[in-house]
Amino acid sequence: MNVEFDRPKRVRLVDIAEKVGVSRRAVSAVLLGTGGNRVTVGEQKAKEIQLVAKSMGYQPNLAARQLVGKRSHTFGLLVASAGDPLRSFLIQHLDEEAVAHGNRTLIGNTVIAPDRFEKTVQLFTNSGVDGVLCAVHSWLPGDRADLLGQHPCTVFYEDPGTPNACFVTVDRRAAIRKATSFLIEKGRERIGLALNVKSRKSQKDRLIGYKEALSQHGHKFTPELVFHASPKHKNAYASHDVDSLKWSFPEEVIDDLIEKLIIGQSADAIIAHDDYWAATLIKRLHRRGVRVPDDVAVVGYLNHYLADFTDPAITTIDLNHLSAATEMVSMLEKMIRGEELPADQRQVLIQPQLIERESA
Amino acid sequence: MNVEFDRPKRVRLVDIAEKVGVSRRAVSAVLLGTGGNRVTVGEQKAKEIQLVAKSMGYQPNLAARQLVGKRSHTFGLLVASAGDPLRSFLIQHLDEEAVAHGNRTLIGNTVIAPDRFEKTVQLFTNSGVDGVLCAVHSWLPGDRADLLGQHPCTVFYEDPGTPNACFVTVDRRAAIRKATSFLIEKGRERIGLALNVKSRKSQKDRLIGYKEALSQHGHKFTPELVFHASPKHKNAYASHDVDSLKWSFPEEVIDDLIEKLIIGQSADAIIAHDDYWAATLIKRLHRRGVRVPDDVAVVGYLNHYLADFTDPAITTIDLNHLSAATEMVSMLEKMIRGEELPADQRQVLIQPQLIERESA
DNA sequence: CTGAAAGCGCTTACAG
DNA sequence: CTGAAAGCGCTTACAG
Structure with a gap:
């Protein structure tokens, strides 16, 4: 059981001090x-x-x-999973920004596992991280208050x-406003909005943006053109199966969506919950002989x-994860340095951008 | 809850010792x-x-x-990028395994950036990691000898x-053997093998597996059915653009591949370099009116x-990243504990698995 | 089992 | 600018 662990002896501060002939403090x-x-x-x-120091290869x-x-210059980064398709680039950019700031x-x-969020927070505490970046989806389990406490x-x-938490988020209203306006300008008349389960706040923001764009262009809002996944749909939860970490196919939701919005309401365009819904939608529409974008335009x-x-390749809204990462790290640095963040600077909104490809 | 400023002083070993009335050493x-x-x-x-200790919430x-x-119980994990589509699940599993072992x-x-590999290795040294897991593609830049030195x-x-490095890798020969045998058993006669640039050793292994399967089934090897990307192809490098971190489309390579193997050699099946090549291949074949899998079967x-x-969904070879991660961490733990690894245990081969979907 | 001490590599308060 | 010392929280060698 006796675990010996040899590390090669490193150059110390005092070694340099002796060599140069000055005090450790000076070094x-x-x-x-x-x-x-x-x-x-x-x-x-x-x-x-x-x-x-350089010649001796000093490393503090x-x-x-x-x-x-002193600061550990280490950030804890909480993620659902590194393989999380919705967040892996955000994770990458967060690390890059952290490193750019010397962390x-x-x-x-x-x-x-169910208690893994809390365990990881504990691990971060033990490691003495300076601060934490949390990129876990807000609808996933995990004790946020405990995290903030530690x-x-x-x-x-x-x-x-x-209450009072610092966060960065994409402007969801602007996102759907842009998608809707884009489709209207392309001449679409009956634009369907396909959202995930109604209970999530994020879905409400999107709905508002949708309505705003419609009214801006003098279009009438038709409630029947809005589709919500219901928890009883298999894989309703954003096609991301939490239990098995497996990516799964939101087929059931999509077929229901097609029935309601396209067959039932003759929608000629759909703004999909995410790119995965969009991909599946395109696939299922083709199976029914519906052409994208000719018959129905799809925006992810x-x-x-x-x-x-x-x-076809998906026309979609870019959530601008790079900016989000930049803002998150810059905010965290400020907090760690003890700068007071006024309430209106504790929440940053990122502007999304429409990327035109082939599906709309 | 007041979490604003005063971080409560952490409980120390000595606090427990005093409370219980024993020596620090005992605690x-x-x-x-x-x-x-x-x-x-x-x-x-x-x-x-x-x-x-529990009641006081002691954390060492x-x-x-x-x-x-003592050990830092921290591993350094080198990755090309967390958003690396080829490795993000490997990254996730590596972290999970590390945590399972208490790290x-x-x-x-x-x-x-060009020197980022070396800088990161340096960062790991400063942090005093116990060991390093390197999941960076072997064809990407980075001083491996320096890494091993530190x-x-x-x-x-x-x-x-x-020389002598410890590594885990998938059995590429078995992978392509399985894909080839599968296609032969499905009745395909002219199976094309589409590989990346010839210079990579990995590509040679695949070619061997391909030949092995052919000879196993009494098929003749036709050199013309093997396609290699050339460095002058745009995006030849596995559709992964190192400079911009952007994912890009290997269209040019794929069109060339179609000309050579399908038009030129009447291949009725293609084993693609990866799932991205396979996805692009399917898309480009459809544009030419070639049906998958009816006319041409595709394996990723x-x-x-x-x-x-x-x-259609891609029939492909699963590289079994979960097993790879398990093996990597278990190997690393052994090395850290100072166990001697005999030469034949320093290289672990992972068995891949064919996943049948729709494209073949 | 115990206490008292030394030390890991650094920072800081103190006296010159 | 300097040296000498104390201390962060832990582990270990030492003497009882």
Whole structure:
């Protein structure tokens, strides 16, 4: 059971100090920026210290710095899963932004087990992360209040529903406004809106955007043209099966959608819940001999790379995950540095963009 | 709830020791398993310590343990990008396995800049990771020797080409053998093999598997039925554009492939380089009025969830990333614990599996 | 089993 | 600018 663990001996601060012939404090001040402005080192000495440090390959010991109360420069990143097709690029950009600010990212997949969210938060606490980025879908389980309790410096992607939380989210109203206006300008008359289960707040925002665009163009709102998945639909939950981590096919929902909106209401365009719904919709429409976009135009939501591989390629709303990541990290950095964030800066709205391909 | 400012001071080992009235060493032995077998604590006391620790919410300070030479229980995970469609599920499983063994995962995206691989390795060193998992494609840049120099405990996905390295890889020969046999048994006569640029070793393995299956079934090998992308093809590199991190469409390669194998050689089946090639192939064949699978059967490679969303859905080879992740982490744990790995255990081969859908 | 001490690599308060 | 010292939370070698 005795586990020995040899690490090659690393160069220490004191080694450099001895070599250059200065105090450890001077080295620390030059190399690590400690001491505030109480420590001043001459330019000559500073340069020499830099040189020697480089030649000796000095790498500061993070654990030691952390122990004396310095930042760990580590962020915890909570994700449903790294393979989450809806968020994997957001994850990538979050890590990139974190690194750009001199941090590293501790990733935590949370959908594998029911209490995994909480366990991961605990792990982050043990590791002494400076702050947490939470990219877990807001409708997935996990104790957000506990997270905020352990890590006041947390930024969410999407409103977690906890009061006063900092989060970044896409402007869903603008997203659907753009999609709807685009379709109207393309001459579509009966535009269907296909949404996931009604209970999610996000779905309400989309509906508002839809109505706004209609009224802007002098179109009448027809409630029958709005479709909602119901929890009893198999795979209704955004085609993402939480239990098995498997990606699954929202076929049942889509067939119901086709019956109601296209057969029942003669819709000539559909704004789909996401690109996966759009892909499946295109596939199922073809099976029935309905042509896309000739008979029915389809617009997706997300702009996953999948959108390029379907036939026809999907015209969709890009959610701009890069900007979201930039904003999230910049917000988190501010919080960690202890800057006061006024209430109106605690929630950032990202502007989405319509990407025109072939399906509409 | 007031989570704004004051982070409650964390409970320390000594706090528990004082409360229970025992030595720090006893607490450390019970809670953290230190002291080897030189420290013995009575069952009564041990239980009491556990209870008090739990009631006080004790969480050991990782930085402190690390500083005295203990494992950090942190793995570095090098990836091309978290959004890498070819590897995102591997990444997810690697993190899950790491956590299952009591570790955490520091993720590092490496494709953003030319020297990013090396910088990330450096970051891992600073963080004092116990070992590194490298899931970066072997054909992407990055100094593997430097990585191994800084982190002798490293396990790769795919052979990095450095002597004696530990790695896990899928049995590519078996993969293509299975695909080829499957197609032969389905009655296909002229099976084309579409591969990426010839220079990659991985492509040679696939070719061998293809020949093996042909000879097994008494079929003749026709060199003209093997297609190789050439570096001058746009997007030849596995449809993964390193520079822009954008996913792109291997259209040019696919059109060339169609000309050579299907028009030129009357192939009635194609084993595609990956699911993305397969998806594009299906799309481009449809444009020419060729039906899949009726006229030409298509088999992919990877089993990405994309395979379900194309029309027809792609019959493909599942690379079994879950097993790969399990093996990688178990290997890494052994190395960290200092167990000697004999040469024949330093390379693990994963068995792939054919998943039948609609395209073949 | 115990206490008292040393040490990991760093930062900081203190006295010169 | 400097040195010498204390301390972060832990582990271990040492003496009882």
